[in-house]
Amino acid sequence: MKVSELVKEMKTTPDTVRYYTRVGLLSPVKSETNGYKHYGVDDQHRLRFILSARKLGFSVNDIDQILTEAAKGKTACPLVRVILEKRLEETEEVFQQTLALRIRMKSAIGEWQTKPNKAPTGHMICHLIEGFNASSGKD
Amino acid sequence: MKVSELVKEMKTTPDTVRYYTRVGLLSPVKSETNGYKHYGVDDQHRLRFILSARKLGFSVNDIDQILTEAAKGKTACPLVRVILEKRLEETEEVFQQTLALRIRMKSAIGEWQTKPNKAPTGHMICHLIEGFNASSGKD
DNA sequence: CTACACCTGTGTCTTGGACACAGGTCAAGC
DNA sequence: GCTTGACCTGTGTCCAAGACACAGGTGTAG
Structure with missing residues (x-):
């Protein structure tokens, strides 16, 4: 073939x-x-x-x-079981990360709806991004 | 620095x-x-x-x-808004994929709990994996 | 002066394919 | 028989976003 x-x-x-x-x-x-x-x-x-x-x-x-x-x-079965358990842990981690990211993104989009566009200043590149993390970022 | x-x-x-x-x-x-x-x-x-x-x-x-x-x-703001919208779409996709994968994995682990380990045969490498997709795979 | 912990830049490796590219193959038409 | 064009092939390179290895430099405690 x-x-x-x-x-x-x-x-x-x-x-x-x-x-x-x-x-x-x-x-x-x-x-x-x-x-x-x-x-x-x-x-x-x-x-x-x-x-x-x-x-x-x-x-x-x-x-x-x-x-x-x-x-x-x-038998590959025991190996298969062990590996899948590990991969599930990793997937769980990715899942949580993605979930959290999705929430942050949606939240930002919502918050930005009432905010205007602004030109950059000397200490502000994009007030949307910099303002968002300042308001809701805890780390 | x-x-x-x-x-x-x-x-x-x-x-x-x-x-x-x-x-x-x-x-x-x-x-x-x-x-x-x-x-x-x-x-x-x-x-x-x-x-x-x-x-x-x-x-x-x-x-x-x-x-x-x-x-x-x-102003980078309009660009920022457009890009984030697109990234959110992608993240949504990843999220759904990860969610579905997580479910498949958990389902497999659960299903395998009652199944024994088996040595491979000529037409079966690992009956856990091959049996799982045969039972629940629709594509 | 030396030992040792830490820091540095550069180069390579990672995942799971996707894409580009130059050339080969195969059936239709003349 | 020959040619055209569509499709197919292997090989090589590219992607994201850093992580890791390595040889050497730095700084400080003794």
């Missing part, structure tokens, strides 16, 4: 497949005639797995570890 | 200051004697502004534009 054929039914892009190939998750063989990378059914299977894992928040590096573990014939 | 002194009262790191310097947002002068970068009060002022803007979700590139506009003596 060529990369475009491999990509077809899976929901992903050629660039993504090339990236996974580059980091060694997929192992196509190089065609003698045209240099194209030829993917087999095992690659197709691995790609499907990779995409599933990515959708669950595993990093590409995580997936590499999992695949390596599984390649030894051992 | 040396970089560590500049950083001291602001809540940031030397690496961050060096980065802003690298991209041209800060303009210290190079000391003749030891090659150290020497920051002035204007840099301190700019840094404070940059950190405020970053906390509101502006990208470093955005801030560069804003600073450039303000350097011409013109």
Whole structure:
């Protein structure tokens, strides 16, 4: 299979497949005639797995570890559980950060609605930004 | 001021200051004697502004534009308003994505609690991951 | 004068692909 | 057979926003 054929039914892009190939998750063989990378059914299977894992928040590096573990014939499940727990913590952190940022942004937009535009002065670049953090910033 | 002194009262790191310097947002002068970068009060002022803007979700590139506009003596306020509106949209998107991911992760962890560890088979790398997306994946 | 803690600039690394680019492939038309 | 044009390919580079490593400089306590 060529990369475009491999990509077809899976929901992903050629660039993504090339990236996974580059980091060694997929192992196509190089065609003698045209240099194209030829993917087999095992690659197709691995790609499907990779995409599933990515959708669950595993990093590409995580997936590499999992695949390596599984390649030894051992259960990757305990590893998978541990990693996901860690990734969930991180996602929780990102979530809280994003939530807080979103609130700050909305709050700023609301607050700015009644404020005029001003030219910068020697000690004020944009009074909207500088005024906002002065009023609601506690750190 | 040396970089560590500049950083001291602001809540940031030397690496961050060096980065802003690298991209041209800060303009210290190079000391003749030891090659150290020497920051002035204007840099301190700019840094404070940059950190405020970053906390509101502006990208470093955005801030560069804003600073450039303000350097011409013109109001940066309209630009600031437009950019923040756009960044809010993006943040909203990230927020939704993170929210959905968090739910998937928690759901997976919960679902896996009753499932055993299994060794990989020829067509199954990790039944937890592959089983999860099969059961709850709609795309 | 020396030991040692801390500070410095420069250069590289990170994530997960996206994008640009020059060239190759393939089917349609002449 | 040959050519045109659409699409496809691999390789290389680029992105954000710093973090980290490293070799060397500085300053101070003894």
